[in-house]
Amino acid sequence: MALLDAFRPAAALSDLLDKEKAAILKSDFSTLEKLSKTKESLLVMVAKAQISPSDLKALKQRSEHNSRLLMASAKGITSAREKLLSLRSTSRSFTAYGPAGKTTPIGNKSLTMKRKA
Numbered sequence: 001m002a003l004l005d006a007f008r009p010a011a012a013l014s015d016l017l018d019k020e021k022a023a024i025l026k027s028d029f030s031t032l033e034k035l036s037k038t039k040e041s042l043l044v045m046v047a048k049a050q051i052s053p054s055d056l057k058a059l060k061q062r063s064e065h066n067s068r069l070l071m072a073s074a075k076g077i078t079s080a081r082e083k084l085l086s087l088r089s090t091s092r093s094f095t096a097y098g099p100a101g102k103t104t105p106i107g108n109k110s111l112t113m114k115r116k117a
Helices: 009-026 029-048 053-090
Strands: 093-097 103-107
Touching: 009 029, 009 053, 029 053
Parallel strands: none
Antiparallel strands: 093 103
């Protein structure tokens, strides 16, 4: 945060929200973590400053938009994780119907044949 940002906290927060959005879209979580400290201090400065209601509304909308992006990103990560776990568990076993018409689990069995001496 630059020295002049202390005199223009709304502009500084606006710039930070742009950086935050870019980091969310790139899934750059280390940058998001770094930006969070600066965002907290800028929010305190914005709360103390005399900013027009229209500027505050615009900042709120952008912040809420970033929040929705972050929640969608988290949902996507959770979904991908669940899919990977599902694929991993299904590759370990398989269910088929036997001659009697009942389902029978078939595990990962060795495909090599054992020879008897």
